[in-house]
Amino acid sequence: MQAVLKRQLVDLATTPYRASGQVDYRWARGKLGHDPVFAALLERSVFPDGARVLDLGCGRGLLAAWFLAAEHLAAQGTWSAGTNPPKGLRFRGVELSARDAICGNCALQPIHGERVRLYVGDMRDADLRDADAIAILDVLHYMDYAAQERMLDRVRAALGTGGLFVTRVGDAGGGWRFALSKIVDLGVAFARGRAVKRLWCRPLAAWIGALEARGFAVQAEPMSAGTPFANVLLISRVA
Numbered sequence: 001m002q003a004v005l006k007r008q009l010v011d012l013a014t015t016p017y018r019a020s021g022q023v024d025y026r027w028a029r030g031k032l033g034h035d036p037v038f039a040a041l042l043e044r045s046v047f048p049d050g051a052r053v054l055d056l057g058c059g060r061g062l063l064a065a066w067f068l069a070a071e072h073l074a075a076q077g078t079w080s081a082g083t084n085p086p087k088g089l090r091f092r093g094v095e096l097s098a099r100d101a102i103c104g105n106c107a108l109q110p111i112h113g114e115r116v117r118l119y120v121g122d123m124r125d126a127d128l129r130d131a132d133a134i135a136i137l138d139v140l141h142y143m144d145y146a147a148q149e150r151m152l153d154r155v156r157a158a159l160g161t162g163g164l165f166v167t168r169v170g171d172a173g174g175g176w177r178f179a180l181s182k183i184v185d186l187g188v189a190f191a192r193g194r195a196v197k198r199l200w201c202r203p204l205a206a207w208i209g210a211l212e213a214r215g216f217a218v219q220a221e222p223m224s225a226g227t228p229f230a231n232v233l234l235i236s237r238v239a
Contacts, residue, residue, distance in 0.1 A: 013069035016107035054131035057139035058093030061104030128158035174230025
């Protein structure tokens with residue numbers, strides 16, 4: 001993504017978070033400005049027009065903020081990338097932190113109305129119906145292996161033919177990069193007041209195997225550009 005366009009997009013997507021204070025605003029700018037997954041999802045045209053996106057572990061709703069800001073820029077005629085962002089996306093999010101969900105709703109609903117709804121809850125118990133695409137970014141490794149299996153079963157059952165599941169995971173075979181990823185994840189959880197004692201991680205081949213066993217066609221792409229981590233984006237579709 002061109003640097004000028006990215007700056008415009010980050011500015012537009014994060015401005016609504018100013019009302020929640022500098023911590024939320026700076027967090028949004030840091031994530032959207034430096035985490036490669038957001039630009040990658042746009043550049044790869046992952047979500048189709050009009051998709052109902054269920055974002056599990058949505059945090060402050062940054063995925064919605066990013067895509068809806070991109071749509072706005074394109075509608076203004078200021079989008080200079082080769083592929084236009086999707087139109088008409090609707091986002092439903094589930095987030096364990098009430099503070100984060102409230103922050104996201106306060107930032108995004110005055111601008112986007114019913115197109116963004118973030119709910120407080122545990123993603124393991126969330127209603128997965130009425131979604132064309134389900135996203136779980138950087139969250140699955142906080143669940144034990146049995147809970148991961150149940151979550152993947154529920155995701156697959158909720159998605160019909162052509163359904164899309166997008167997740168980013170750490171590759172436990174990623175050597176020192178993976179070890180650093182674990183340290184950072186545990187540190188972030190501690191800083192946010194979550195008592196996380198361990199992570200349940202898998203090598204990339206095991207993640208892909210778990211998805212393929214459920215009938216997904218899986219596309220894996222490294223997703224650590226500009227960072228020292230061992231993250232991989234898995235784009236999985238129901239054939």
